[in-house]
Amino acid sequence: MKRRSFVMAAMASLVLFQPLRADEAPAESVNEPAVTRAELQGLLDGLNEQIQAHQADLDKLKRFKFSGYVQARMDVGEASSDSVKVSGSPATIAPANLSRFYIRRARLKLTYDASPLSQAVVYLDGGQDRTIRLLEGYITLLDPWTPLHDHQLTMGQFNVPFGYEIERSSSVRELPERSRAENVLFSGERDRGIKLENQWTPQFKTTTALLNGGGVNSADFPNTDPTRGKDFVGRARWSQGVWDLAGSYYFGRQVTALTGPDVWTEKRRVGVDAQFFFALPRVGGTTLRGELYQGQEANPDSAKALLTSPSTANPVRLLKSGANAAHLATDMLGWYVMGVQNLGERAQFVMRYDIYDPNTDLDHDQYKRWSFGVNAFYDGFTRATVSYDAITTESSIGAGRFRDPKDNLWTFQLQHKF
Numbered sequence: 001m002k003r004r005s006f007v008m009a010a011m012a013s014l015v016l017f018q019p020l021r022a023d024e025a026p027a028e029s030v031n032e033p034a035v036t037r038a039e040l041q042g043l044l045d046g047l048n049e050q051i052q053a054h055q056a057d058l059d060k061l062k063r064f065k066f067s068g069y070v071q072a073r074m075d076v077g078e079a080s081s082d083s084v085k086v087s088g089s090p091a092t093i094a095p096a097n098l099s100r101f102y103i104r105r106a107r108l109k110l111t112y113d114a115s116p117l118s119q120a121v122v123y124l125d126g127g128q129d130r131t132i133r134l135l136e137g138y139i140t141l142l143d144p145w146t147p148l149h150d151h152q153l154t155m156g157q158f159n160v161p162f163g164y165e166i167e168r169s170s171s172v173r174e175l176p177e178r179s180r181a182e183n184v185l186f187s188g189e190r191d192r193g194i195k196l197e198n199q200w201t202p203q204f205k206t207t208t209a210l211l212n213g214g215g216v217n218s219a220d221f222p223n224t225d226p227t228r229g230k231d232f233v234g235r236a237r238w239s240q241g242v243w244d245l246a247g248s249y250y251f252g253r254q255v256t257a258l259t260g261p262d263v264w265t266e267k268r269r270v271g272v273d274a275q276f277f278f279a280l281p282r283v284g285g286t287t288l289r290g291e292l293y294q295g296q297e298a299n300p301d302s303a304k305a306l307l308t309s310p311s312t313a314n315p316v317r318l319l320k321s322g323a324n325a326a327h328l329a330t331d332m333l334g335w336y337v338m339g340v341q342n343l344g345e346r347a348q349f350v351m352r353y354d355i356y357d358p359n360t361d362l363d364h365d366q367y368k369r370w371s372f373g374v375n376a377f378y379d380g381f382t383r384a385t386v387s388y389d390a391i392t393t394e395s396s397i398g399a400g401r402f403r404d405p406k407d408n409l410w411t412f413q414l415q416h417k418f
Helices: 002-017 037-062 180-185 300-306
Strands: 064-077 084-087 092-095 100-115 118-127 130-142 151-159 190-199 204-211 231-239 243-256 263-280 284-298 329-343 347-357 367-377 382-392 395-398 401-403 409-417
Touching (some): 180 329, 180 347, 263 329, 284 300
Antiparallel strands (some): 064 100, 064 409, 084 092, 100 118, 118 130, 130 151, 151 190, 190 204, 204 231, 231 243, 243 263, 284 329, 347 367, 382 409
16 A cells, blocks of 8 residues: 555656646646645655654654673583482472583663653563563663753662672673672672662762662562661762772661561671772783672571571471570671783783671681683673682581582683673
8 A cells, every 4th residue: 555655656746747848738638647736745744644653653662772691601610410419398309510501691671761861671680590580670760950960869679789799780790700798798689679879070979778678589588578667778989080989888677587576686788899990011901909898797607506497397487595686697797809901802811819707706607719710802792701719618527627618610601792
């Protein structure tokens, strides 16, 4: 139908607008054209309406922005075994093998800019240990009184604004995984709440937030908040060209669910992070980075020592006789230092040392790790990574003796970002 209308319009144009020769007869003696001027005008108006409708649909589609990345990975673990362990009631099979191929992350992010002053984001995630799930979903309101929208209000599910590692995308991180302290304290890196970001000057930025507090990976409360009070997070950052310095603070309450009265403990975290950038002649850019976490936290090891474990015969969870509920929370300390060296435009070397101590009053519970990695940039979208983690932990073998189990890990990863 559209092709026929176009042909008719073209024929009508030729008939109506071609010049008359001198010996041609007057218009009255020539056969009437197939399409009159009025009909042609109607056809052109119809085409214009269709073009405007298509343009409106195209403008809506242009407001959608898709991005994401896929990380295909192979691990070779020092503790790998071809056996499995059967445990629990009912019995479950726990694979011991760590030498495997898998998808570590497969993420798709959809951003919709409905207007100059608001934005909606939906971020989906799939990977080794989960079905497809909502990773982030939030709405951001941008201020109308500054040219660059320096003040933003966000509500929904988003990264916890604490420290440097958390808000840095896994697609640009130099090593496959974050530090141990960050993994333990902020499992999943995200929570639900509301946050306010303020860029006061080009150098100085602050972020404050109120959160549920459990985080998206909470074993007991992943989707709900058992407390009326909310956790508070604050962060201030100063960027001065070649160096950055920031401080973070987190305060809230944590509930340990028991069969009897619940136990409440404080959750307090203080963080400091810094970065320094420079370039080595004929080699490339260099980054030195460090971060420290300190505070008080409910300790899973303390829970195992102080609480009874539910079982089929005794399906209750209580404080053991004589146990002090306040001892469920312990003073913790974690930090890392790392260096990143670019080798031209196609390669990069990285080294990191990180420590996490869940109870500074207890010995033999620290986690220490040396990490080394090389990144090769195949093109502007694809990166290959080879890394090695040398992990030191202490496991009791009785009689006051401890040993470091074999748990070092090689990782080979191929990432494509779009």
